[in-house]
Amino acid sequence: xxxxxxxxxxxxGIVETRTIRLVEAEKPLKLECGKTLGPIDVxxxxxxxxxxxxxxxxxxxxxxxxxxxVAGYNxxxxxxxxxxxxxxxPGKGIDTNEYFVICSNFLGGCRGTTxxxxxxxxxxxxxxxxxxxxxxxxxxxxQKLLLDRLGIKRLLAVIGGSIGxxxxxxxxxxxxxxxxxxxxxxxxxxxxxxxxxxxAVGRNAILGDADFAGGQYHGARTPDRGLAxxxxxxxxxxxxxxxxxxxxxxxxxxxxxxxxxxxxEFAVETYLDYQGQTFVERFDANSYLYITKAADYxxxxxxxxxxxxxxxxxxxRFLVISFTSDWLFTPAQSEEIANALVANGKDVSFCNISSxxxxxxxxxxxETLGSFISGFLRATHRPAENGVxxxxxxxxxxxxxxxxxxxxxxxxxxxxLIESLIEPGSTVxxxxxxxxxxxxxxxxxxxxxxxxxxxxxxxxxACVERGLSIIQRDVELGLGSYADKSFDYVILSQTVQxxxxxxxxxxxxxxxxxxVIVSFPNFAHWRCRAQLLLKGEAPxxxxxxxxxxxxxxxxxxxxxxxxxxxxxxxxxxxRKIALVKRRLSPVRFASxxxxxxxxxxxxxx
Numbered sequence: 253x254x255x256x257x258x259x260x261x262x263x264x265g266i267v268e269t270r271t272i273r274l275v276e277a278e279k280p281l282k283l284e285c286g287k288t289l290g291p292i293d294v295x296x297x298x299x300x301x302x303x304x305x306x307x308x309x310x311x312x313x314x315x316x317x318x319x320x321x322v323a324g325y326n327x328x329x330x331x332x333x334x335x336x337x338x339x340x341x342p343g344k345g346i347d348t349n350e351y352f353v354i355c356s357n358f359l360g361g362c363r364g365t366t367x368x369x370x371x372x373x374x375x376x377x378x379x380x381x382x383x384x385x386x387x388x389x390x391x392x393x394x395q396k397l398l399l400d401r402l403g404i405k406r407l408l409a410v411i412g413g414s415i416g417x418x419x420x421x422x423x424x425x426x427x428x429x430x431x432x433x434x435x436x437x438x439x440x441x442x443x444x445x446x447x448x449x450x451x452a453v454g455r456n457a458i459l460g461d462a463d464f465a466g467g468q469y470h471g472a473r474t475p476d477r478g479l480a481x482x483x484x485x486x487x488x489x490x491x492x493x494x495x496x497x498x499x500x501x502x503x504x505x506x507x508x509x510x511x512x513x514x515x516x517e518f519a520v521e522t523y524l525d526y527q528g529q530t531f532v533e534r535f536d537a538n539s540y541l542y543i544t545k546a547a548d549y550x551x552x553x554x555x556x557x558x559x560x561x562x563x564x565x566x567x568x569r570f571l572v573i574s575f576t577s578d579w580l581f582t583p584a585q586s587e588e589i590a591n592a593l594v595a596n597g598k599d600v601s602f603c604n605i606s607s608x609x610x611x612x613x614x615x616x617x618x619e620t621l622g623s624f625i626s627g628f629l630r631a632t633h634r635p636a637e638n639g640v641x642x643x644x645x646x647x648x649x650x651x652x653x654x655x656x657x658x659x660x661x662x663x664x665x666x667x668x669l670i671e672s673l674i675e676p677g678s679t680v681x682x683x684x685x686x687x688x689x690x691x692x693x694x695x696x697x698x699x700x701x702x703x704x705x706x707x708x709x710x711x712x713x714a715c716v717e718r719g720l721s722i723i724q725r726d727v728e729l730g731l732g733s734y735a736d737k738s739f740d741y742v743i744l745s746q747t748v749q750x751x752x753x754x755x756x757x758x759x760x761x762x763x764x765x766x767x768v769i770v771s772f773p774n775f776a777h778w779r780c781r782a783q784l785l786l787k788g789e790a791p792x793x794x795x796x797x798x799x800x801x802x803x804x805x806x807x808x809x810x811x812x813x814x815x816x817x818x819x820x821x822x823x824x825x826x827r828k829i830a831l832v833k834r835r836l837s838p839v840r841f842a843s844x845x846x847x848x849x850x851x852x853x854x855x856x857x
Contacts, residue, residue: 262341269320269321270296271295272293275291276291277291284386285386289366292397293366309399310353310354312412313410313415313416313420317535318336320364320365338618345623346622359391367536378468380467380468383538393426407423408432409431409628412437413438414439415547418440425552431567433569433628434571435572436589438574439585441585480531482537483528484527493579560595573586594733601712603709666771667745670690677700680702681702684744684750685705685743703723704720705724706723709724728751728757742767743768744757746771749807754807767855770852771852772814773805823854828851828852
């Protein structure tokens with residue numbers, strides 16, 4: 253049986269790690285620290301084929317302990333595939349049937365690219381601590397030299413998690429016209445004090461090892477104990493409390509009784525011992541020092557005076573992804589990236605994926621993460637004729653069933669009328685946009701520039717797959733990243749009755765939008781009144797299709813209620829349309845009694 257058959261049809265198979273010299277000693281590279289470095293060799297791998305247009309190139313940036321070997325096997329004898337094999341390959345999240353994928357071991361690494369374990373031409377021995385301090389920007393600059401040598405003129409996307417995500421951000425800023433799309437995953441614009449502290453403890457474990465020998469340990473005893481401890485400390489930060497509790501709890505490894513000594517006996521202890529030992533077998537202690545220091549120095553706010561300033565000139569589409577249980581690079585840090593991009597009016601989508609895996613989720617949540625990445629890449633590389641996928645074409649992210657409560661909540665008969673109220677070419681923010689049906693139609697039919705806000709992950713995915721700009725957010729938290737009157741229209745369709753604080757949200761919508769379109773079901777409709785009067789039960793109608801116990805609606809309002817609400821806030825009602833659902837036609841008289849729903853166009857100077 254051939255190796256390819258054993259690996260399966262979705263494996264890239266046997267791949268070769270190539271090494272290329274990009275910088276000669278006679279013309280060294282100027283580093284950010286002010287020193288120069290040369291020669292510089294880079295190890296890299298490629299997967300898939302470059303298309304004739306040269307527009308299908310995806311660059312993957314690895315994290316601290318990664319390398320160029322992303323997918324497949326370097327030999328038939330390899331026990332494990334590349335570090336992101338579940339994500340890269342035919343038909344996978346990053347589909348090598350569609351894209352030409354490149355990954356290189358970054359500068360300072362120890363897997364083929366020049367780093368502190370490389371030979372210093374000035375001394376004839378390993379650099380050790382004579383290697384100059386490097387930064388994330390230096391790593392990216394060397395990657396750019398590699399792409400130039402390979403004849404790559406433009407990147408469809410650059411993708412990376414953790415420290416790889418830092419490189420993604422640096423790519424988008426340093427080479428704004430070279431990168432069409434950027435996908436930073438589980439990353440940050442700067443490390444917080446806690447993360448710097450963990451890095452410092454890890455480095456001190458290495459520096460304090462008696463075998464460190466000032467960094468010149470090559471060919472002798474190596475600082476295995478210090479490096480193993482550094483890895484153990486780091487690995488704890490990659491997990492979550494929930495995940496560790498579920499996986500290990502307080503289980504003992506090989507006994508039901510305590511041993512009453514200091515040997516590792518809890519399952520979590522022996523797991524960390526294993527992680528430390530396997531890391532020592534494949535990684536260099538000096539590289540650990542240099543890479544963590546580069547991460548510590550990464551600080552876009554410092555470099556550009558503000559985060560908004562850092563992203564002012566980027567041209568890439570962004571998909572920013574975080575994970576709910578990641579406490580190393582928290583969801584708030586990713587949302588900060590998204591907010592700065594929003595404030596600059598950039599094309600950005602953001603999703604906080606639900607996971608119990610902690611920071612390691614970007615390596616383990618391959619199915620969910622792969623859906624987001626593949627949808628975003630597809631929408632970027634092969635957008636629909638009108639820029640987004642129109643309604644009527646079912647998105648792969650649309651997982652709810654027709655007839656279910658979720659579908660009923662998103663089934664909005666007011667879309668056609670709302671669309672008619674929007675001026676062509678307008679800027680539109682759809683709050684609670686669901687699967688993006690309205691925004692897709694508006695973009696295709698009226699050429700609007702639209703953005704969406706949605707809380708539910710499955711609908712965020714549907715919007716990403718449509719090619720829409722979507723931010724996953726609870727609107728109750730406000731819209732602080734959007735400037736005053738930054739949209740011609742803000743839409744709140746069938747949502748005002750589901751939020752906790754309608755007044756706060758409505759004021760915020762009026763701040764960011766010149767006009768606010770609100771639609772809601774009318775609780776004063778005669779069928780609701782009749783059911784209350786005759787049955788004495790909470791009404792269930794076509795527009796309120798839920799029982800009292802499973803309804804997303806927490807407020808029940810009528811047209812008269814909303815009229816009074818607008819008057820109390822000093823809001824001008826420019827237009828009020830009372831509708832009968834069956835005919836999608838306006839109610840001519842006694843609207844509060846006969847209207848099943850209403851659409852209001854409001855404004856406030």
